[in-house]
Amino acid sequence: MFKMEIALDTQKIEREGLYDPSEIARQLDKLFARLRIQKQGEGLYTGGDFAGYGSAILFLKKQPWFMSYVDKWLWYNSDGSSKEEDFVVEDVAAHYRHSPALHS
Numbered sequence: 001m002f003k004m005e006i007a008l009d010t011q012k013i014e015r016e017g018l019y020d021p022s023e024i025a026r027q028l029d030k031l032f033a034r035l036r037i038q039k040q041g042e043g044l045y046t047g048g049d050f051a052g053y054g055s056a057i058l059f060l061k062k063q064p065w066f067m068s069y070v071d072k073w074l075w076y077n078s079d080g081s082s083k084e085e086d087f088v089v090e091d092v093a094a095h096y097r098h099s100p101a102l103h104s
Contacts, residue, residue, distance in 0.1 A: 002048060002049070004045045004053060004074065005073070006045075031060075036049075
């Protein structure tokens with residue numbers, strides 16, 4: 001089982017005025033829907049498969065409208081188990097912020 005949790009710094013988005021926070025949220029929802037990953041709540045996406053999450057990560061890490069404003073970006077992978085305690089959690093935001101060569 002997989003899930004992804006995303007939180008954006010909406011105050012920073014509004015302060016800089018380059019993007020609309022609600023439009024970013026809509027774009028995220030559309031991306032995950034296209035990848036057959038269900039929205040379970042604000043910034044929480046579940047279901048889908050490994051390829052879908054991989055595609056989302058590869059796309060989002062290249063988007064300045066996302067990477068500049070993401071506060072939390074966690075990917076939960078339970079490797080087939082549906083038990084919450086079996087999830088391995090990867091901090092995707094920290095990984096790509098500390099690996100600039102991986103952005104491309």
